[in-house]
Amino acid sequence: MSRSFLTQHERSQFDSISEDISQEDLAAYFTLTIQDKELIHQQRRDHNKLGFALQLCILRYLGFIINNITSLNSQIISHVAKQLQIRPQQLGNYGKRDQTRTDHTQSIMQYLHFRKADIAYFHSLIAWLTERALEHDKPLLLLKLCCEKLRLDKVIRPGIAILEGITNMELEDLLVAVDQQFPINPNAKIENDKLVLSPLFAENLPDSVSDLQNLITNELPRLDITDLLVEVDHWTHFSDCFIHAGGNQPRTKDFLVHLYASILAQTCNFGLKKMAEITGLTYDKLAWCTCIGCHFR
16 A cells, blocks of 8 residues: 655645735635626525635635635635625535535536546556656655646545555556666666756757748737737637636636736736736736646637
């Protein structure tokens, strides 16, 4: 059996929301859409509406629903409660009936198009993890990548202990395969207890190729990067291919303006706060659009 590599503190972090959640994540994942509110207001009583709303946002954010939402960061509870015009204290009455929580979970999963992992998905996940293990040998990093893939695939994340046993089994199997191949690999050797790999040498480009590169560069027009981004979108409609990482839909008529600004903020390394200051756009809308850039359809 694979040994555990997480500390108790690390394991608890995977099963909960950080106390110091960023304003960007708060705006992106815990801001309700019109469609969200329509579903939420179908629930009876304020405490059920607030509990349902928090469960919905948490599933978008984490990829699973936590057991005790009453212990959430007060900032998160207040942020969602304010949008529903419900007192945060109402949450204390939520979840006293197990059936209510179960019904809510099923409804939210259906609304967000989440599903539970089956055997076929686990096989595909293991194959995907094996490819990642060829690139990374840190179990903690592989576990984080695995959790993010589950969330983006809209598959409910199983218990962290199950994933921990899988992010270990794959690494151990891969190490065995590497050990078997190492003695016959002419490009790798051990010197002074260190792994030494043969260098790779780039081929020199022919003069004709270099001349062509220079010619193309000189012929390219000098454009403002913002105009270029807008023009390319008009040609290719690439903005139609972005979807929000949490599954949300655009809420404003000036959506494209905010999307372009959030892309430029990341490309030029301005940061969202600086971009908001430069353009006069709101930070919350830029943060929400930044989460669209996290998931390309």
